[in-house]
Amino acid sequence: CTRMCLDKPPQPPDDVKPAVQAQRKIPKEKEEPPLKATEIENLESDKVKKLIKQYEEETGKYAIWRGTNTVAFKKRLKGEKVYDHLRPFKDIPIVKDIIKSKDSHYDILLIDDDLSTLRLLTTYFKSKGVTCTAVTSGTQGLEELENNHPKVVLLDIILPDIDGFEICKKIKSNQKLKNIPVYFISTIPSSEVEKHLAETKADGYILAPFAFSDFDGILDLLG
Structure with missing residues (x-):
């Protein structure tokens, strides 16, 4: 029995081109989340x-x-x-x-179509270090509440689209919003407002014309 030992594999003749081997693509491995969370020590919140x-x-x-x-x-x-x-x-x-989650980026949401009232109240609250956002319709107010949770809502009753009573009902029937205190601000007689307090679950009301001292209770809520 003869055994041949070859240092190199046999080479094809010069005029014969080697067959091209089909290359199989290797799928890339899916990236996995890192083992540790990225440093968040710089976060201020x-x-x-x-x-x-x-x-x-x-x-x-x-x-x-x-x-x-x-x-x-x-x-x-x-x-x-x-x-x-x-x-x-x-x-x-x-x-x-x-x-x-913005979770009270501001303290008070004002919903009132009277621009002079909005300017007056926003200026007053700002002087007290209170942040607020003002809108002029019920629809805007409800949209604002979809993603923001102010600490208090001050709500006019007579609005151009949805009246304040209905807005208050919507707020108080929403599981995420129901604990936000809602106060009416209106020129409607107190006897008329009080008729709706139970059904709307409003937390109180302030009658116009008002004095700034009428909002002392609101400021106390904000701590």
Whole structure:
């Protein structure tokens, strides 16, 4: 028995081209979330830190934060929009809560179609260090409440689209909004307003013309 040992494999003749082997594409591995959450020590909002921690605990996945220390970045910090999760996580309920949550970026929502009243009250509250947002219709007020939870709502009864009684009912029947105190501001006689307090579940009312001292109770609520 003869055994041949070849140092090199046999080579094809020069005039014969080697067959081209088909190359199989190897699929790329899916990227997995990092083992650790990105540092969030620069975040200025304790609320956001708490929400991110809650998200991580409930999902077992880590929050991903992308951002740099630019002016725009710092502005986002103050607005509490300081999260950017991996796309697959964005439909998780807790993430939706984080994204939508402004949670009292201001103290009072004013709903009144009288511009002079709005200017007067916003100027007064600002002098007291109270932040407020003003809208001139019931529809705008309800839209504002979809994503914002002020600490108090001051509501005119006579509005161009939806009356204040109906707006108050909508607020108080909403599970997320029902605990927000709602106070009517109106020129309607007190006897007429009081008829609707029970059905609307309003927390009180202030009659116009009013004095600034009439809002002392509101300021006390804001602490």
